[in-house]
Amino acid sequence: MQYHFSERMLTIQPSAVREIFKLTNAPDMISFSAGNPSPDTFPIDALRQVTENLISDKAAFSKMLQYGISEGYNPMIDVTAKRMKEKFNMMGEDDKLIITSGGQQGIDLFCKAVVDAGDAVIVEAPSFVGSLNTFRTYGAQLIPVPMQPDGMDLDLLEKALKENPRVRFIYCIATFQNPSGYTTSLEKRKAMLELARKYDVLILEDGPYNELRFSGEHVPTIKSLDTEGRVIFSGSYSKVISPGVRLGFLIAGNELMQKIVIGKQATDVHTNLFMQAIASEFLSKYDLDAHIAKACALYKHKAELMLKCIDAEMPKEIVFSRPEGGLFLWGVLPEGKDSAELFNMGVEKKVAVVPGRAFMVDDRAPCNGFRLNYSMPTDEQIVNGISILAGCVKEFLKK
Amino acid sequence: MQYHFSERMLTIQPSAVREIFKLTNAPDMISFSAGNPSPDTFPIDALRQVTENLISDKAAFSKMLQYGISEGYNPMIDVTAKRMKEKFNMMGEDDKLIITSGGQQGIDLFCKAVVDAGDAVIVEAPSFVGSLNTFRTYGAQLIPVPMQPDGMDLDLLEKALKENPRVRFIYCIATFQNPSGYTTSLEKRKAMLELARKYDVLILEDGPYNELRFSGEHVPTIKSLDTEGRVIFSGSYSKVISPGVRLGFLIAGNELMQKIVIGKQATDVHTNLFMQAIASEFLSKYDLDAHIAKACALYKHKAELMLKCIDAEMPKEIVFSRPEGGLFLWGVLPEGKDSAELFNMGVEKKVAVVPGRAFMVDDRAPCNGFRLNYSMPTDEQIVNGISILAGCVKEFLKK
Numbered sequence: 001m002q003y004h005f006s007e008r009m010l011t012i013q014p015s016a017v018r019e020i021f022k023l024t025n026a027p028d029m030i031s032f033s034a035g036n037p038s039p040d041t042f043p044i045d046a047l048r049q050v051t052e053n054l055i056s057d058k059a060a061f062s063k064m065l066q067y068g069i070s071e072g073y074n075p076m077i078d079v080t081a082k083r084m085k086e087k088f089n090m091m092g093e094d095d096k097l098i099i100t101s102g103g104q105q106g107i108d109l110f111c112k113a114v115v116d117a118g119d120a121v122i123v124e125a126p127s128f129v130g131s132l133n134t135f136r137t138y139g140a141q142l143i144p145v146p147m148q149p150d151g152m153d154l155d156l157l158e159k160a161l162k163e164n165p166r167v168r169f170i171y172c173i174a175t176f177q178n179p180s181g182y183t184t185s186l187e188k189r190k191a192m193l194e195l196a197r198k199y200d201v202l203i204l205e206d207g208p209y210n211e212l213r214f215s216g217e218h219v220p221t222i223k224s225l226d227t228e229g230r231v232i233f234s235g236s237y238s239k240v241i242s243p244g245v246r247l248g249f250l251i252a253g254n255e256l257m258q259k260i261v262i263g264k265q266a267t268d269v270h271t272n273l274f275m276q277a278i279a280s281e282f283l284s285k286y287d288l289d290a291h292i293a294k295a296c297a298l299y300k301h302k303a304e305l306m307l308k309c310i311d312a313e314m315p316k317e318i319v320f321s322r323p324e325g326g327l328f329l330w331g332v333l334p335e336g337k338d339s340a341e342l343f344n345m346g347v348e349k350k351v352a353v354v355p356g357r358a359f360m361v362d363d364r365a366p367c368n369g370f371r372l373n374y375s376m377p378t379d380e381q382i383v384n385g386i387s388i389l390a391g392c393v394k395e396f397l398k399k
Numbered sequence: 400m401q402y403h404f405s406e407r408m409l410t411i412q413p414s415a416v417r418e419i420f421k422l423t424n425a426p427d428m429i430s431f432s433a434g435n436p437s438p439d440t441f442p443i444d445a446l447r448q449v450t451e452n453l454i455s456d457k458a459a460f461s462k463m464l465q466y467g468i469s470e471g472y473n474p475m476i477d478v479t480a481k482r483m484k485e486k487f488n489m490m491g492e493d494d495k496l497i498i499t500s501g502g503q504q505g506i507d508l509f510c511k512a513v514v515d516a517g518d519a520v521i522v523e524a525p526s527f528v529g530s531l532n533t534f535r536t537y538g539a540q541l542i543p544v545p546m547q548p549d550g551m552d553l554d555l556l557e558k559a560l561k562e563n564p565r566v567r568f569i570y571c572i573a574t575f576q577n578p579s580g581y582t583t584s585l586e587k588r589k590a591m592l593e594l595a596r597k598y599d600v601l602i603l604e605d606g607p608y609n610e611l612r613f614s615g616e617h618v619p620t621i622k623s624l625d626t627e628g629r630v631i632f633s634g635s636y637s638k639v640i641s642p643g644v645r646l647g648f649l650i651a652g653n654e655l656m657q658k659i660v661i662g663k664q665a666t667d668v669h670t671n672l673f674m675q676a677i678a679s680e681f682l683s684k685y686d687l688d689a690h691i692a693k694a695c696a697l698y699k700h701k702a703e704l705m706l707k708c709i710d711a712e713m714p715k716e717i718v719f720s721r722p723e724g725g726l727f728l729w730g731v732l733p734e735g736k737d738s739a740e741l742f743n744m745g746v747e748k749k750v751a752v753v754p755g756r757a758f759m760v761d762d763r764a765p766c767n768g769f770r771l772n773y774s775m776p777t778d779e780q781i782v783n784g785i786s787i788l789a790g791c792v793k794e795f796l797k798k
Contacts (some may be wrong), residue, residue, distance in 0.1 A: 168403065229402075230400060246671045275673065
């Protein structure tokens with residue numbers, strides 16, 4: 001049987017990161033390559049308790065088993081929208097919020113509503129490869145704009161906007177970016193919004209790590225600076241509750257959201273109702289801020305430990321990001337060096353990073369950056385792994 | 400803010416059925432317009448029990464909260480594939496099965512893998528409007544082929560295949576079709592597969608109602624007749640467990656499935672893991688066949704009651720389908736009559752059907768069919784509702 005595939009699928013490959021996961025899944029590997037939140041941060045007992053309560057009320061539980069509406073379970077919408085409004089000043093008068101099957105689905109449904117094949121999307125370089133692949137499934141051309149420690153290079157952003165009349169939106173992870181750990185400064189956020197207005201494009205702000213700040217000052221989301229519905233915010237419960245529950249949300253202007261909801265009807269009808277009920281009960285009855293504070297304390301400890309080991313052992317030619325939150329930090333080798341080689345050396349010595357090319361629009365070109373995850377390894381693994389990696393780096397730099 | 404929408408979204412409207420639901424949601428309305436399984440068939444106590452067990456094992460529960468793989472939770476894949484193989488002779492040597500977020504998602508992901516804008520899809524007329532809308536989101540042209548009580552009109556099917564070189568697949572709900580309740584005969588299934596071979600197109604067999612047989616003999620699925628990976632089977636747990644859990648599955652040849660899995664990574668990453676664990680525990684520990692037998696007994700009773708009332712009260716000019724399973728029956732008014740008028744008369748008298756045009760490719764053209772659901776109304780509502788509806792029909796036929 002010779003299958004005829006759609007054009008969108010002809011060029012897409014499985015995410016390189018997933019292939020790397022397979023390679024680095026050996027039991028004796030120290031892995032800094034994960035993208036997962038630490039299971040130690042999951043509110044296990046609270047979720048068990050609310051689940052227990054939910055199933056004890058037979059009539060209420062039965063309602064969770066019937067079809068629901070595409071926008072989401074009303075108590076879940078309400079508690080999420082209230083939090084986003086009060087804490088982050090999002091949810092303008094014309095904005096709507098829907099519950100999605102993970103943050104990724106919000107990104108997918110937004111593309112479905114606005115991207116035609118051949119349209120262009122401006123992305124940070126490096127960026128989250130899951131989103132890049134979603135954009136590719138809509139036939140979008142991806143235009144990378146280099147990330148700096150305080151956000152996109154604005155000159156190159158304006159150049160990209162000027163040269164590409166078919167740009168539909170700018171995609172950014174403004175806070176604790178994956179993979180770099182960089183946070184876009186308030187000035188750059190304002191400038192990006194201004195440029196988006198000037199060239200009449202939208203901004204898709206992806207905020208899965210926003211609440212994981214363990215040092216420094218909160219920076220307002222771009223969505224909170226937007227008064228006209230130009231910014232769409234994709235949120236996720238994966239890092240503040242659990243990724244396995246596949247719960248996220250999307251905030252967009254009403255007219256746009258109507259189209260997005262039609263798209264959701266045509267993909268999964270609605271998000272699992274029982275899980276929405278569990279999560280909305282958890283969010284109503286428990287203190288999410290307190291829960292997040294505990295997760296942040298853990299990540300602060302891990303990040304500081306990793307940076308302490310790096311400072312002690314890594315050659316000074318390698319520059320590392322100093323994230324104030326999130327799950328990742330980013331190492332940059334001297335220009336011209338390719339981190340794919342370092343990755344191979346690391347795997348041989350049983351320590352795994354993710355080579356930067358995996359996060360690039362062109363993932364076959366050499367890239368001198370690499371990602372380190374600190375949420376999953378144990379303290380001991382961090383100490384030993386960075387020591388081994390530092391050895392690899394020294395050897396690599398001599399080559 | 401003036402939004403620029405994708406071409407696929409410019410022409411799509413919210414499902415007419417959903418609009419009808421709003422109209423027929425009045426508390427004093429007798430509704431035969433639903434598409435839901437009866438909540439009396441949900442295995443509430445069993446699901447509560449397995450959920451209780453799952454949350455009692457803290458370590459096992461914690462694993463359900465982490466990211467999973469896109470193909471699905473392995474025990475859920477295994478129990479589903481085993482059942483489909485042993486009971487329905489599907490799962491050929493080259494076939495793979497993945498777990499989807501409801502049957503609808505399988506249909507969506509299949510389209511993502513094979514449909515380009517401008518491609519054609521042959522659909523039964525009438526058909527399930529949710530799928531028609533999914534096909535529209537991929538820019539497919541829909542080619543309707545009339546349904547007869549034993550399946551598609553084969554002459555018109557071949558004509559459609561001959562005239563349209565860009566047909567990618569034939570979409571069919573071969574068993575207890577929504578909306579007609581018709582079941583395609585074994586001969587027609589074989590003939591459809593033969594035609595698909597002759598014109599080198601795929602068949603997407605949608606089987607959400609397959610297990611709800613309450614009379615007559617099992618008819619093999621088209622997928623079970625397929626030896627070359629030409630048929631893709633979309634299955635659903637919505638009607639045999641519960642729709643709120645959003646669990647379905649898709650069976651396709653390995654090479655095709657690899658592309659479909661990449662599509663799933665780009666949409667919702669994976670289906671809710673906790674719900675998959677609950678369902679797989681339920682499927683392993685409980686007797687699904689016995690559970691389904693109870694649901695079928697209920698539907699048999701409801702369908703027979705409705706048909707008894709119809710036989711007693713409806714004018715003989717109206718022909719009704721005699722389904723052997725599923726949730727629906729289909730009334731056909733004399734040619735030239737438009738059921739949309741009957742729908743309006745019914746709503747005035749507080750009884751709601753779904754006018755057939757809602758299930759047609761062109762949903763603005765008059766249609767003489769209409770759908771009746773018997774799974775949701777009470778016995779009393781069936782008796783009273785059919786009586787009122789018969790009055791409307793008599794009045795309508797006099798016009």
